Amino acid sequence: MRSALPVLTVLAVIVGIWYLAVAPMNVRVALDQAERAGAQIVPEGSVPRREVSVWTLMLRNSDHVAEGYALERPRLPTPAQVGQELWKTTGAMIAKGRPWSKRGLIYHGWITLQSTLWGFALGTLLGIAGAVAIVYSRTAQLSLMPWAIISQTIPIVALAPMIIVLSSQIGVEGRGLPKAIISAYLCFFPVLVGMVKGLRAPQPAQLDLLRTYNANGLQSFLRLRLPASVPYLFTSLKVGIAAALVGTIVGELPTGAISGLGARILIGDQFGTPLAIWSALFAAAVLAGALVTVLDVVQRITLKRMGLV
């Protein structure tokens, strides 16, 4: 809790800068709107105004700067506007008794969450299986490890449309599976790296001890290597689930999806409703924070019960 005050201060400064930035970002739109409503603006007409810097515009038309904070389609919305939009699409929906409405973010967040969790499960399984193979087989280590690293340097977004084309040709309905594959692709790597470290964490002396107990390979895996890897596993799971969420949203962005937080961003872009984009972005941030927090709590409980903390 030592860092609560600094964090809050920094957050307050960020919000302050954001509020200050709204005026110059929105002044042109605000002046155009005011002029259409019949106000006197210097200089007249939006085309001549393009030659004038925003600071001059704000100085000369100081009465209309405030209107930039209440635009319906701002270039940069204020934090309050984003908060209102978030509330309108989540809390207010629940209050109205329609929490699953397709216009609310709860529905879209749920779609994204599903794909994220499937991708997370798939990626974690792949990562753990790959780590076990790498730890036990030198051939697998030499062949897989370089490709695992290379796979992460390949921009998955380039592959995303292809994965969707392929899976629809194979006859997979819906976009759930391709999105899960993309998020698994981003998620497996941290898990793989963490698990390789974790499975190798036991010291030679400990492995030797188990050998003196006449333990076979499976027993030494289950009793020693696996428990020893749990702290590493949780650390990488937290990185992995954040990566899985990024993967799902990337999977929704370029592919013309119609539901999910990424799709809200896409649709907000096509229909020119910046508030929808911003609220979807913040909903994604809240979702990421919630997922990591849940894993963090599970980690604490598990490690405590294992006596590792």
Place this chain on the structure above:
Amino acid sequence: MMWIALALVVWAAGWGLNIWLANRGESRLVRIAVPVIFGLTLLAMWEALVRGFGVSPVILPPPSVVAQTFAASTDILWTDFRQTVLKGALRGFLIGCAAAFTAAILIDRSSFLTRGLLPIGNFVAALPIVGIAPILVGWFGFDWQSKAAVVVVMVFFPMLVNTVQGLAEASAMQRDLMRTYAASYWQTLWRLRLPAAMPFVFNGLKIASTLALIGAIVAEYFGSPTRGMGFRISTGVGSLSIDLVWAEIAVAALAGTAFYGTVAFIERIVTFWHPSQRG
């Protein structure tokens, strides 16, 4: 049937060869040969399976066709490479990393700011920041500036967090030693703390190098001039020129790997003293 059998034979041969090589010791040649053989085996299997099952080239072209398209359209690929990688990704990467590095050094002077910014930076680094691509394309227009802007925002926080952590790496004992030498703040920074921070800085740079390409390509899906890898991929999927899309993917993969490899290579030179580089 022939092709499928061939695929299995190729797989068995490749894997067998790798087992044989892997058990022959730890030489440099083995380390390079085994993954290369593994990759070639996968390519050969892809080719054989696509032919064996008679998959339409509109769905999944075999690698040989992709290679032909690649060779036949190098000029398009080069224009796209220049637009996306050299203009968008690389410039964004340089600006973002330089800004984050400078910010980290400034922040580091105040422990209050460090404690405030680290948790926020860590959190933001885990967020799906690619989502701001449409907003920034709206602000900066369709050309490379908006792509570079997306990349700047994406690489900033991972780089910032890593640099700040790296600057805290030099131990109290080492700093005290510098003080006994009557070293000034800048001397301590330059001679002790920056070198000690380099492994972390390069970790951030490596993360940023993979994010940079993702950012530049995603931003192109939201509007770009009629060139660029993201543009070509999204229009290629629409117009069923899938082989060209795969050629672009190959370019993206090569560019990503080369980018990461360059950063890793510089890291080897700069942090030659670090245990992980001496092994």
